Amino acid sequence: MKAVVCKAHSRLAVEEVAKPQPGAGQVLLKVRACGICGSDLHALEYGFAETGGIGSRYALSSVGNIMGHEFCGEVAEVGAGVDAFQPGDRVTSLPMLNCGQCEVCRAGNPTQCRTFRVIGSADTPGAYAEYVRCAAFNLLRLPASINFRQGALIEPLSVALGGVNRGRLRPDTPCLVMGAGPIGLGVLMWLRVKGIRTVVVSEPSASRAELARRVGPSAVVNPREHNPADALAQIAGSPPAVVFECVGAKGTLAQAASYAAVSGQVVVIGYCMVPDEINPHECINKNLTIDFSAGYTRADFETTIDALANGRLDAELMITDVVSLDEVPAMFERLHQPNGPAKVMIEMP
Numbered sequence: 139m140k141a142v143v144c145k146a147h148s149r150l151a152v153e154e155v156a157k158p159q160p161g162a163g164q165v166l167l168k169v170r171a172c173g174i175c176g177s178d179l180h181a182l183e184y185g186f187a188e189t190g191g192i193g194s195r196y197a198l199s200s201v202g203n204i205m206g207h208e209f210c211g212e213v214a215e216v217g218a219g220v221d222a223f224q225p226g227d228r229v230t231s232l233p234m235l236n237c238g239q240c241e242v243c244r245a246g247n248p249t250q251c252r253t254f255r256v257i258g259s260a261d262t263p264g265a266y267a268e269y270v271r272c273a274a275f276n277l278l279r280l281p282a283s284i285n286f287r288q289g290a291l292i293e294p295l296s297v298a299l300g301g302v303n304r305g306r307l308r309p310d311t312p313c314l315v316m317g318a319g320p321i322g323l324g325v326l327m328w329l330r331v332k333g334i335r336t337v338v339v340s341e342p343s344a345s346r347a348e349l350a351r352r353v354g355p356s357a358v359v360n361p362r363e364h365n366p367a368d369a370l371a372q373i374a375g376s377p378p379a380v381v382f383e384c385v386g387a388k389g390t391l392a393q394a395a396s397y398a399a400v401s402g403q404v405v406v407i408g409y410c411m412v413p414d415e416i417n418p419h420e421c422i423n424k425n426l427t428i429d430f431s432a433g434y435t436r437a438d439f440e441t442t443i444d445a446l447a448n449g450r451l452d453a454e455l456m457i458t459d460v461v462s463l464d465e466v467p468a469m470f471e472r473l474h475q476p477n478g479p480a481k482v483m484i485e486m487p
């Protein structure tokens with residue numbers, strides 16, 4: 139099968155590789171769409187392991203591996219013991235391989251399972267490929283009203299939902315969303331679904347700011363021109379009680395803390411890969427809470443599927459580019475440029 143393979147630090151290549159075989163309890167998925175995630179760019183840049191062995195388990199991507207964890211498709215083959223799914227079923231999967239049978243899996247803590255792996259990271263192949271292997275246990279069916287592009291947005295929308303669910307929110311809570319990339323846009327969409335009345339988005343890129351405007355926030359502010367906390371205070375009468383940090387660059391966490399109101403909260407979803415500084419003095423004086431949000435639960439996936447199926451999330455507007463597998467290496471180059479695309483979707487016939 140065709141796949142985009144991690145060859146070396148910052149280098150991808152399209153190659154012909156062996157098609158995976160589904161083991162017991164597993165299915166082979168024919169991938170129909172897979173999103174390119176900012177964390178994949180980070181993985182190839184900062185978390186890449188040149189050598190295999192023990193280190194590769196903790197690396198974000200390894201030589202020879204295939205990335206891609208935001209995907210959906212059709213069941214192509216089922217392994218032994220799988221009777222809940224059949225070839226042709228339209229599904230997405232939590233991007234995890236775990237047994238689904240041991241005590242911790244049954245208790246809903248898959249990351250503690252002995253067999254736990256993240257699909258598309260370290261040495262576990264992902265969906266920048268024609269086929270990907272999944273655990274039947276982690277599949278979710280796509281209703282007919284959800285197309286494959288939407289299906290591949292369920293994972294990043296669930297990341298955003300996981301962050302929003304950590305926010306101490308009431309309808310009148312003034313919120314600031316920093317960054318209108320796919321995660322920031324997802325956070326904004328969920329805040330609208332949850333009926334939060336005042337949301338300001340801070341985004342320096344004109345094209346991303348335009349995407350945010352289409353979701354319908356109270357205002358979109360260029361942080362290089364105006365202080366977004368002041369802009370929010372003008373509308374809501376007070377600075378942001380909750381700041382969602384969806385940029386993940388060096389310095390943005392301290393910025394988030396400076397924007398937040400006294401006794402406010404910062405929810406960190408942006409994935410900053412380098413050590414960063416905050417000013418504890420300012421955080422203490424403000425009595426600030428900083429919450430780091432990682433990932434989602436199966437319930438978040440189910441909520442996202444419902445919201446997409448009912449038309450409550452117009453998520454496809456975040457897709458600015460659609461590419462084939464062959465075009466992925468060049469697209470990674472483009473994504474490193476400032477003012478690059480928002481969500482890039484890889485589509486397979």
Ligand SMILES: [Zn+2]
Nearest residue numbers: 175177208294
């Ligand atoms: Zn992702």
Ligand SMILES: [Zn+2]
Nearest residue numbers: 237240243251
């Ligand atoms: Zn298990």
